[in-house]
Amino acid sequence: MAVYTEVTDEALAEFLTHYNIGSMVAFRGIAEGVENSNYALKTTQGDFILTLYEKRVDPADLPWFLGLMEHLAAHGLSCPLPVRARDGKNLNPLAGKIAAITTFLPGVWPRRVLVEHCEPLGAALAKLHLTGAGFAPTRANALAPDAWAELLAKSAPRADSVQPGLGGELAQMLHGIVANWPRNLPTGHIHADLFPDNVFFLDGEISGLIDFYFACTDIYAYDIAICLNAWCFEKDFSFNVTKSRALLRGYMAHRALSEAETAALPVLAQGAAMRFLLTRLYDWLNTPPGAMVTPKDPLDYYRRLRFHNAAQGPAAYGL
Amino acid sequence: MAVYTEVTDEALAEFLTHYNIGSMVAFRGIAEGVENSNYALKTTQGDFILTLYEKRVDPADLPWFLGLMEHLAAHGLSCPLPVRARDGKNLNPLAGKIAAITTFLPGVWPRRVLVEHCEPLGAALAKLHLTGAGFAPTRANALAPDAWAELLAKSAPRADSVQPGLGGELAQMLHGIVANWPRNLPTGHIHADLFPDNVFFLDGEISGLIDFYFACTDIYAYDIAICLNAWCFEKDFSFNVTKSRALLRGYMAHRALSEAETAALPVLAQGAAMRFLLTRLYDWLNTPPGAMVTPKDPLDYYRRLRFHNAAQGPAAYGL
Structure with a gap:
């Protein structure tokens, strides 16, 4: 269950102006994951996930993680694709944290493994x-x-x-x-x-x-x-x-x-x-x-x- | 932050067969609300909220709550509209609880009241x-x-x-x-x-x-x-x-x-x-x-x- 950092609507609206993904329609905290704060973000262009990286993640590692995800997604593996801001950056500051927007993946994780x-x-x-x-x-x-x-x-x-x-x-x-x-x-x-x-x-x-x-x-x-x-x-x-x-x-x-x-x-x-x-x-x-x-x-x-x-x-x- | 009841994907799939809202695309716990378990449910027909009523809510009150919401929504107030199953019921059992599906509302709640x-x-x-x-x-x-x-x-x-x-x-x-x-x-x-x-x-x-x-x-x-x-x-x-x-x-x-x-x-x-x-x-x-x-x-x-x-x-x- 994880939303450690609250993002004000003003801060989010400002953040989104740096991206080319339309304007905000909805924004809800997701009760999954334990390391970072995750939000479901719906814009006029679709569904995304907004992640704010919390203290357990070393900021120096983030470019590597996002680079790997970008590589994997580009080569056909279905994983979240980091969305780049207009200036090309995929990591940007929000609410005092480093944040990234990634694409939304369909599906459901198995509560009971068969x-x-x-x-x-x-x-x-x-x-x-x-x-x-x-x-x-x-x-x-x-x-x-x-x-x-x-x-x-x-x-x-x-x-x-x-x-x-x-x-x-x-x-x-x-x-x-x-x-x-x-x-x-x-x-x-x-x-x-x-x-x-x-x-x-x-x-x-x-x-x-x-x-x-x-x-x-x-x-x-x-x-x-x-x-x-x-x-x-x-x-x-x-x-x-x-x-x-x-x-x-x-x-x-x-x-x-x-x-x-x-x-x-x-x-x-x-x-x-x-x-x-x-x-x-x-x-x-x-x-x-x-x-x-x-x-x-x-x-x-x-x-x-x-x-x-x-x-x-x-x-x-x-x- | 609230997801108290985990719903297995099999149980959810079975539950959805009773409704006329398409098949499941995604299902994520929502980290909001403190009384009930709430999930964002995406189907082939759109976005919905699935709520499982937890012990603080008296099941005898649920028809009144849902009736009021239905009345309000029918008369132009923007609030979640309970979705009725094929048999007309808007309350149905799921994962040992009583559950309801409602429509998804756009918007963001103000973290900082202005x-x-x-x-x-x-x-x-x-x-x-x-x-x-x-x-x-x-x-x-x-x-x-x-x-x-x-x-x-x-x-x-x-x-x-x-x-x-x-x-x-x-x-x-x-x-x-x-x-x-x-x-x-x-x-x-x-x-x-x-x-x-x-x-x-x-x-x-x-x-x-x-x-x-x-x-x-x-x-x-x-x-x-x-x-x-x-x-x-x-x-x-x-x-x-x-x-x-x-x-x-x-x-x-x-x-x-x-x-x-x-x-x-x-x-x-x-x-x-x-x-x-x-x-x-x-x-x-x-x-x-x-x-x-x-x-x-x-x-x-x-x-x-x-x-x-x-x-x-x-x-x-x-x-």
């Missing part, structure tokens, strides 16, 4: 990887394994208040994952946050991918591992191998996976679970009461992590 | 009163003065944690307001919650009024008093008499106010401040940590109430 969603998802992820390969600039993953120890250190003193022994257990697991982290796997631009609420479906097909603000240049198969975590567990944290098999089948139909990539799936999936566990743990311990966002339970990812720890190889994921 | 907003607001309020007069069914105001003592009693034991002495002071003020409450003033259907976020403007004119879920049959001038509280105080709680004069001028251009009505403005304004103070106080003391809604400071209305207590007559409001 097996039918997983093969198209895998296919879309592979297409994202292939299409992104033509975008030359790179962005290091700020939440890669070398950042986890510091992230854990911030939460460690209070981690045991979430679950007794959690701090020590995570430190141990983290050490193991980092020690086994694969090197020399194919890398490129990955979404790194392709959860169900970032994937729109329409009539059973994917109509668009959104929210590229964690995108970075990292191991392709790590992006698959994030999706395995985000799409293939049931509400009781049991792993649905039919879903993971469909996801991997969809992916491999467009981009083949090497033996080294599939062999690394368990540790990559452990790492993906660790990454979300650590940021959620931090948020859980640091979200002030009365904040507009309900922190998500970090232990959801502890349970996933335990599954991946027990995985003996790619067969655990249906390969 | 004097220019107040005269059109007053005019729209008078038109609402006049247009509503043709709707025969009535609904008693559940938050009328005779309900306040019970509301205060629920908060009284902890009221002093908000401000020392608050419980006793409110009990005393409440007693005075109820004793002086006017009888025999003109009554009819009132909005009873016409705050800035329920009034859309487009190009300087009002494009629509929304959120009729506190509407009831009560003193017309009480509705004005609610607007004086909601629209005419500045951020520092100073009263802007230029705004109230514009609001009253706009109102009186369409519906004359009797001497008895204007004479009652101070006590009606006290009552309006008390009503919002009491519900906010209750919410303040009873919103669990981690709730998706940030409770609003009840003392904002304590400060307004003190202004109205000092008002010597209608001149305080610019008459």
Whole structure:
């Protein structure tokens, strides 16, 4: 649920004079996304999304994110296309923040993930990887394994208040994952946050991918591992191998996976679970009461992590 | 910020088969309103709002609310028009709640109230009163003065944690307001919650009024008093008499106010401040940590109430 920054109608009207998209018809806050403020903007020329970037996003990264989206959209991937102002800029100040207007994508994100969603998802992820390969600039993953120890250190003193022994257990697991982290796997631009609420479906097909603000240049198969975590567990944290098999089948139909990539799936999936566990743990311990966002339970990812720890190889994921 | 109930895409698709409004194109939660769950729904036939009624709304009242909106819209007032399903019903079950689809209204609510907003607001309020007069069914105001003592009693034991002495002071003020409450003033259907976020403007004119879920049959001038509280105080709680004069001028251009009505403005304004103070106080003391809604400071209305207590007559409001 996210509208952190209120935009006055006067400020918005002034902002829109810099664009060539007609005049305002309606403007409503959107209760989705947790990092930035998003508004549905309707003008005389159509529907758009207005995003104000909040403090978690480094302004220095914004040109890269928007450049990637522009590249992907120009090459046929359905994702929000940043709209340029008359002066050519796609990032402009509004209400004390940096803001961008992007095109509106049709579709609905799946509140309940079904097996039918997983093969198209895998296919879309592979297409994202292939299409992104033509975008030359790179962005290091700020939440890669070398950042986890510091992230854990911030939460460690209070981690045991979430679950007794959690701090020590995570430190141990983290050490193991980092020690086994694969090197020399194919890398490129990955979404790194392709959860169900970032994937729109329409009539059973994917109509668009959104929210590229964690995108970075990292191991392709790590992006698959994030999706395995985000799409293939049931509400009781049991792993649905039919879903993971469909996801991997969809992916491999467009981009083949090497033996080294599939062999690394368990540790990559452990790492993906660790990454979300650590940021959620931090948020859980640091979200002030009365904040507009309900922190998500970090232990959801502890349970996933335990599954991946027990995985003996790619067969655990249906390969 | 409000999406309390998640609707699965399958449930929504099934729900839409009962309506004649085309098939789904997009569906996004709206971060506005605090009582119900609201979604922006785009279909192949246009834009709509889907509302799921949450626990604060009594289902028995819904036909009255929707009947009033239908009446108002049919008589030229711009408000959401409930869309009827093929079987004629405008209320239908969805995701375990009762839901309605209404038409989408253009416009933007004023984040910062300017004097220019107040005269059109007053005019729209008078038109609402006049247009509503043709709707025969009535609904008693559940938050009328005779309900306040019970509301205060629920908060009284902890009221002093908000401000020392608050419980006793409110009990005393409440007693005075109820004793002086006017009888025999003109009554009819009132909005009873016409705050800035329920009034859309487009190009300087009002494009629509929304959120009729506190509407009831009560003193017309009480509705004005609610607007004086909601629209005419500045951020520092100073009263802007230029705004109230514009609001009253706009109102009186369409519906004359009797001497008895204007004479009652101070006590009606006290009552309006008390009503919002009491519900906010209750919410303040009873919103669990981690709730998706940030409770609003009840003392904002304590400060307004003190202004109205000092008002010597209608001149305080610019008459």
